Amino acid sequence: MTEPRVIRFRLNGEWVQLGVAPNELLINVLRERLHLTGTKYWCGIGECGGCTVLLDGEPVLSCLTLAVDVDGREITTIEGLATGEDDLTPLQRAFIEEGAIQCGFCTPGFILTAQALLRENPNPTEEEIREYVRGNLCRCTGYVNIVRAIKRAASEAAKSRRPGPAAGAASG
Amino acid sequence: MNRFNTHIIPVEFEYHEPRTIREALELLARWGEDAKILAGGTDLLVQMKMRRVEPKCVINIKRIPELDYIREGPAGVRIGAATRLRRLERSGAIKRLFPALHRAIGWMASVQVRNMATIGGNLCNASPAADTAPPLMVYGARVKLASVSGERTLPLxxxxxxxGQTAMRPGEMLTEIWIPRQPEGTGSAFIKVARTAMDLAKVNVAVALTLKGWSAFNVRIALGSVAPTPMRAREAEAALEGRPPTEGLLRRVGDIASEEIRPITDVRSTAEYRREVTKVIVADALRKALGMVRVGGGVG
Structure with missing residues (x-):
């Protein structure tokens, strides 16, 4: 059965259906057939994290995933996080505010990985952040700002979850 | 022939997604050497991209529920071969009962790779550097191999x-890893030396020992990336067995292990460095394992 198989998966919240050959990689289906070019092809051997997407919420490498293998599952790419500048996620805003983007090539992978981290561990230490994103490379070496952006997104989310001392003082 | 990495898989193959072990074994029996089992894909797909492996048939075993489990029983823990590393990392039972394995897994590659890669894949790939092998070896793990004609188990x-070579015969598939519960008073540890956080080991070592009184028993030392396969350092183990683990003896055990290994020089390290660093990390791992010994309620 080297002929195409029809697969159906949820992509950024919407079901898509298409025929794929068994040897097609998820990254090529996303980029070349569905025109979602935010997911980057980089090392191709699982060392850089540039092609990271979320599979059922967990970060995986789309350049080492067969497209047939995501049948019935849920994929989130960077395009699925916001529709435009007005509804950026807290992580995306923090990356801009902290200058955590230089050439931008690694940014989609970093943001998706960091999003999975914050969902799992809403208040990570710097060490936990560095540990979690160690599979994402930034060749501009902007790691300091990237880590700072992830911290900032975490602390802003914490502030919005419970009123901090400032909010308490203002209400009192 | 292309040996370079590309962004496509330049190999065409038949693709199967069995739902049961039985179905997978029947496919394996039918296709024999022409089939490759796809689990996490983090190694196989890289090999296929580079045309180092060109299977005519790919059998994806990730949709077989009966290969994905962690079961804690009175005698030990059973792990399905297609259980992802990330699930093992998150397992309370693994962390509590087999800390050296837990440490080894957390140290491997990246969270993305651990979300994909399976424990069975790490073993079947049979890399001399496989990080799960030394801890499983010191815990005395056994593997279950199945084929259409039956099952057998053997020590890891x-x-x-x-x-890249295993004792698996054509038509056989690794289905389960069993790790026995360790005796009271056992400590274990894992240490890896690598170029970067993401890289394979230059050397990795796992140790386990059981303290009785002031002496160490059941001493097990296993090393990776220092021989054609992951190996036990039996002479080093024997030097410590039944003796008090004094600082001088731990250092001597490291020296013996360093003599026992058969390292080569390759892209990751030199044979000389591997020998030198083995002395240090074997002794370090033993110190760490001694610090991990937890004495149970009745004994302490």
Whole structure:
């Protein structure tokens, strides 16, 4: 059965259906057939994290995933996080505010990985952040700002979850 | 022939997604050497991209529920071969009962790779550097191999036969890893030396020992990336067995292990460095394992 198989998966919240050959990689289906070019092809051997997407919420490498293998599952790419500048996620805003983007090539992978981290561990230490994103490379070496952006997104989310001392003082 | 990495898989193959072990074994029996089992894909797909492996048939075993489990029983823990590393990392039972394995897994590659890669894949790939092998070996793990004609189990130590080579016969598939519960008073540890956080080991070592009074028993030392297969350092183990683990003796055990290994020089390290660093990390791992010994309620 080297002929195409029809697969159906949820992509950024919407079901898509298409025929794929068994040897097609998820990254090529996303980029070349569905025109979602935010997911980057980089090392191709699982060392850089540039092609990271979320599979059922967990970060995986789309350049080492067969497209047939995501049948019935849920994929989130960077395009699925916001529709435009007005509804950026807290992580995306923090990356801009902290200058955590230089050439931008690694940014989609970093943001998706960091999003999975914050969902799992809403208040990570710097060490936990560095540990979690160690599979994402930034060749501009902007790691300091990237880590700072992830911290900032975490602390802003914490502030919005419970009123901090400032909010308490203002209400009192 | 293209040996370079590309962004496509330049190999065409038949693709199967069995739902049961039985179905997978029947496919394996039918296709024999032309089939490759796809689990996490983090190694196989890289090999296929580079045309180092060109299977005519790919059998994806990730949709077989009966290969994905962690079951804690009175005698030990059973792990399905297609259980992802990330699930093992998150397992309370693994962390509590087999800390050296837990440490080894957390140290491997990246969270993305651990979300994909399976424990069975790490073993079947049979890399001399496989990080799960030394801890499983010191815990005395056994592997279950199945084929259409039946099942057999063997100690993990006998599973590896050479770089990329295992004792699996054509038509056989690794289905389960069993790790026995360790005796009271056991401590264990894992240490890896690598170029970067993401890289394979230059050397990795796992140790386990059981303290009775002031002496160490059941001493097990296993090393990776220092021989054609992951290996036990039996002379080093024997030097410590039944003796008090004094600082001087731990250092001597490291020296003996360093003599026992058969390292080569490759892209990751030199044979000389591997020998030198083995002395240090074997002794370090033993110190760490001694610090991990937890004395249970009745004994302490």
């Amino acid at each position: 130590e006998d599973f590896f036969t050479g770089p």
